[in-house]
Amino acid sequence: MTAAAEGEFLIVTGMSGAGRSTAANALEDLGWYVVDNLPPQILRPLLELTDMGGANLPKIAAVVDVRGRNLFDDFPGVARALRDRGGVKVLFLDASDDVLVRRFESVRRPHPLQGDGTLLDGIRTERSRLAPIREAADVLIDTSSLNIHQLATQVSEMFSEEGAARHRLTFLSFGFKYGVPTDVDLVADMRFLPNPFWNEELRDHTGQDAEVRDYVLSRPGAEEFLAAYVQALRPVLEGYQRENKSHSTVAIGCTGGKHRSVAMAEELARRIADAPGVAVNVRHRDLGRE
Numbered sequence: 001m002t003a004a005a006e007g008e009f010l011i012v013t014g015m016s017g018a019g020r021s022t023a024a025n026a027l028e029d030l031g032w033y034v035v036d037n038l039p040p041q042i043l044r045p046l047l048e049l050t051d052m053g054g055a056n057l058p059k060i061a062a063v064v065d066v067r068g069r070n071l072f073d074d075f076p077g078v079a080r081a082l083r084d085r086g087g088v089k090v091l092f093l094d095a096s097d098d099v100l101v102r103r104f105e106s107v108r109r110p111h112p113l114q115g116d117g118t119l120l121d122g123i124r125t126e127r128s129r130l131a132p133i134r135e136a137a138d139v140l141i142d143t144s145s146l147n148i149h150q151l152a153t154q155v156s157e158m159f160s161e162e163g164a165a166r167h168r169l170t171f172l173s174f175g176f177k178y179g180v181p182t183d184v185d186l187v188a189d190m191r192f193l194p195n196p197f198w199n200e201e202l203r204d205h206t207g208q209d210a211e212v213r214d215y216v217l218s219r220p221g222a223e224e225f226l227a228a229y230v231q232a233l234r235p236v237l238e239g240y241q242r243e244n245k246s247h248s249t250v251a252i253g254c255t256g257g258k259h260r261s262v263a264m265a266e267e268l269a270r271r272i273a274d275a276p277g278v279a280v281n282v283r284h285r286d287l288g289r290e
Contacts, residue, residue: 008059014093017103019143019151026155032059040075092137095144142183165279170249173265175257175286184251190260193219207262216263230271257286
């Protein structure tokens with residue numbers, strides 16, 4: 001079986017300043033052959049080379065972005081054709097406008113598309129050009145709240161070898177007070193459960209501590225939700241595998257992302273860990289912010 005047939009050809013793209021270089025470095029550390037700043041027109045010949053190379057070129061990642069200037073205009077059509085061919089996935093890195101502005105200002109570099117305008121002008125132009133690619137991406141990572149080490153870890157978790165797993169599922173706990181994550185597939189709200197924050201004995205603990213976990217899981221409605229949600233997720237995960245969707249993220253939220261969401265995300269991961277063909281991991285976005 002060729003590398004392309006196994007889905008080992010990855011296009012890395014996204015907003016300038018969102019972390020493409022960090023993602024590329026993480027993939028390279030995992031053994032991927034990474035080609036940076038590749039004109040979209042070269043993607044097809046590179047994929048054909050991957051086919052011919054067989055086991056000698058098992059995993060290829062091509063970084064494509066607006067540095068290609070006019071050549072980039074062909075990217076949406078080229079990417080669509082390659083994905084229709086099969087075996088090609090697109091990783092899109094994004095971040096909010098204000099975060100991108102701060103990152104460009106910190107390195108004192110202009111945006112590649114700002115011309116005579118402002119940084120924000122360049123960012124908005126790029127976002128408009130990339131909108132159809134973002135919409136069709138297989139994997140979307142919003143790096144607004146991630147540092148380079150956290151992003152590298154997330155990329156490594158997503159694209160490292162995991163036995164025969166065909167799908168990687170992440171349960172992501174978060175706090176609604178810090179905003180709903182944008183790079184997720186499903187969102188569940190745990191605010192229907194009593195908040196341990198109002199219990200002085202539990203306030204300083206987290207959902208990873210036994211006292212909080214036992215409290216949350218024993219509240220009325222908790223067990224009913226867990227049983228029903230796991231049952232609902234199983235056919236979804238089976239469908240993702242049939243549709244060759246290799247990654248998904250289920251966000252579990254509560255007010256501060258410290259107690260209920262953490263405990264429930266951990267428990268959901270434990271209960272769904274036996275799903276066939278699925279590798280499960282847990283991330284806590286806002287744990288430690290309070």
